[in-house]
Structures are given as structure tokens and as C-alpha cells.
Amino acid sequence: MNAAEIARHSRAGVAVEVVPETGSTNADLMERAAALDAPLLLVAEHQTAGRGRAGRSWLSAPGDSLTFSLAWKFDAPLQQLAGMPLAVGVALADALAACGVQVQLKWPNDVLKDGSKLAGVLIETQSGAGGIWAVIGIGMNLRMPDEMEARIGRTVAAAPWLAQMDRDQLMATLLDSLAAALAEFSRSGFGAFSARWNRLHAWQGRTVAVLDRGATLYEGLAAGVDDSGRLLLDCAEGRMTVLAGDVSLRTREA
Structure with a gap:
């Protein structure tokens, strides 16, 4: 180039x-x-x-x-x-x-x-x-x-x-x-x-797990992001927000 x-x-x-x-x-x-x-x-x-x-x-x-x-x-x-x-x-x-x-x-x-x-x-x-x-x-x-x-x-x-x-x-x-x-x-x-x-959200409505060093922190339905960029996760306990930090995201089938 x-x-x-x-x-x-x-x-x-x-x-x-x-x-x-x-x-x-x-x-x-x-x-x-x-x-x-x-x-x-x-x-x-x-x-x-x-x-x-x-x-x-x-x-x-x-x-x-x-x-x-x-x-x-x-x-x-x-x-x-x-x-x-x-x-x-x-x-x-x-x-x-x-x-x-x-x-x-x-x-x-x-x-x-x-x-x-x-x-x-x-x-x-x-x-x-x-x-x-x-x-x-x-x-x-x-x-x-x-x-x-x-x-x-x-x-x-x-x-x-x-x-x-x-x-x-x-x-x-x-x-x-x-x-x-x-x-x-x-x-x-x-x-x-x-x-x-x-x-453009690839995993909208899919069950995902939020992982930290391989350990599952939360699991729920991915519901997009809010105006701060936090992941919206619909869990059994209700909707929660997840900050990025060093966590990663996987679908249930993965």
C-alpha cells in the first residue's frame, strides 16, 4: 500500500x-x-x-x-x-x-x-x-x-x-x-x-453467556445495547446491563 x-x-x-x-x-x-x-x-x-x-x-x-x-x-x-x-x-x-x-x-x-x-x-x-x-x-x-x-x-x-x-x-x-x-x-x-x-446486532434474541476467564458470570437473552454501550441481558431475574471490561460473550451452542 x-x-x-x-x-x-x-x-x-x-x-x-x-x-x-x-x-x-x-x-x-x-x-x-x-x-x-x-x-x-x-x-x-x-x-x-x-x-x-x-x-x-x-x-x-x-x-x-x-x-x-x-x-x-x-x-x-x-x-x-x-x-x-x-x-x-x-x-x-x-x-x-x-x-x-x-x-x-x-x-x-x-x-x-x-x-x-x-x-x-x-x-x-x-x-x-x-x-x-x-x-x-x-x-x-x-x-x-x-x-x-x-x-x-x-x-x-x-x-x-x-x-x-x-x-x-x-x-x-x-x-x-x-x-x-x-x-x-x-x-x-x-x-x-x-x-x-x-x-446490526448478530445475536439479538439469542441465549448468550457472559464469561470471565472461562467462568460463566451471567446467562440470558441478548437484547442489544443501551446508549452507553452496555449489553442488555434478559435473565431469569429480569433485565440487567453488562459492562465490557475483559469479559467475553458466547452463544449457548458455542
Whole structure:
């Protein structure tokens, strides 16, 4: 990919850097956040130490995925940034729909295609003078060779149609959608996204378990999210809300 071409195709006005290889684009931007004075998109052709939530690894092969991070500054306190991963999911879904790929969203940070994971979001923050830098890391599968799926150890999704697109234009489309969503999130919070997220909710009405380190904390029917991004769960005792934190979600059949 070419940074100048991505910037040329984009309307976001965000600086773009492309590197052939790095350990983690999130780690790189977290190290640089204190010195940044404007948003920055960092794209890696290949990541050797990509990370997901709760310290999980994100495995990818050169040319078969998109791995990138966007650093964005917020003036709001950290507690007002709750729901940002879900807003990012909506932005990704909008961009992919514009490219002809329909997806759904799984709480709190996964993009699903045909029921399997296509993309994941990892957001890390760093407080500094004048605000908080959020580093939004995204890994998205384009092709999924059998040997890579075997290494991952579960069924995952791919989007071969996207793999045939011009990569610079695809990256610019994703950047524009993310930049617009983050600006809207900064103005209005997750409440501006909750209805859209709920329309894309993959597990609406299904029985799910909320897990913490493999132990089931709660079980009930998934009923979408509220305006803060909390999962709504209809349990035997009534409706409850679940904060994301480090918990994960599974359907009963899983």
C-alpha cells in the first residue's frame, strides 16, 4: 500500500503512514501518542505481534489481511469514551456495506460475516496534557488460507471481494468512515450510534453467556445495547446491563 495514495483517495484529512512490517501498529502509536499533535493512521503490510482484547494474539499473513491503527485525540474524560469500540464497529460496517460486503456486529468489539469473525477492534488510551489519545487498532481478514485458519484454531471469515479491490482505495474508505464516526462520537457519545448498532446486532434474541476467564458470570437473552454501550441481558431475574471490561460473550451452542 502507498500512504500518499491512501491520503489522496481519502476526504478525512488525516496523516497516513505505511510500513512494510512491525510488531504491532497499536504499540507503535501508543509509544508515539504523547508527541502527536494531530490524528495519524498507521498501516502495516504485516504485523508480527498483533494483539486483540485480553492479551490475545491476532494472527495474520502478509497480503491476506488489513492491519492498521488510528490515533485520535479526545477532549472528554476517559469515562465518556465508553462505547467507542461499538461505534467503531458501526463505522466499519458502514464502510464495508459501501464496498458491497454486509456484516453484523457482536458485542463488544467484533465484526462478523456469515456468523464468523471478519474483523476485531482493540482500543487503548493514553492520557496527556489537553486530552486523551485513543489508539484504535483494527485487524480485518481479506483471505483466509487453510493453514492460517488451522493456526487460529476456529472458523473465521474472509472477504475475497475486498481482497480484489484496490488496497489504497479500500483503506481510504475505511479511514473516512472511521474519522466521521469518531468526530460524531466526540460530539454526541455512543447514543448517536446505539440504534444503528442494534440493527446490526448478530445475536439479538439469542441465549448468550457472559464469561470471565472461562467462568460463566451471567446467562440470558441478548437484547442489544443501551446508549452507553452496555449489553442488555434478559435473565431469569429480569433485565440487567453488562459492562465490557475483559469479559467475553458466547452463544449457548458455542
